[in-house]
Amino acid sequence: MQEYNVVAMVVLLGPKLKHIQDQMQDEVKNVMSVQLHPPTSGGGRYAARPQALHPQSPPLVASCSPFSRMGTGMVARIVAVSTESVYTFLRHHLAALEPFLGVTPYSSS
Template structure:
């Protein structure tokens, strides 16, 4: 989610419809398996949106009076640290439910480590 100020307008305008913002940090060697799963899932989810935009996009009118498609849910991730030991996942959505669903699905593999499902 790169929000260059001059290229796409003001950040405030670009993020206006997104009501939920989340950032998840997965850090450490024990989390590597989950980091890989989350990265693959984010790539798949966002790729599906690009190939089938009608399933996940809404129409927003721009200042130029033409319609652009804007996803109702976006996610991205970046590795960080020495030996790429950490992963930052960023999520923006128009609904709380879609973020909860995403978190529940992505963090489900944590259950064996912590003994309970992270999101019930």
């Protein structure tokens, strides 16, 4: 975690937030699978792959885990290089909370 300067944790709990939890989990899964496992250039499983001299870490890494007996809770963990990237991530994923809060979380205004 040398290059990461920001650590965040978000807990979403309750049946009214289930759609937000599901959407965030799906998007994080898709984005992280692409970001952390870049496509290879064919050649099968045992093909020699050139190793980067200095593999570059993604600027933001996130994971989500459901919890509770009824599946109505989720915790998201985020590490990032900059605070702004975490704000952007949270602004995007928590925008659907506006009807509950009256304002979009982390809005710039």
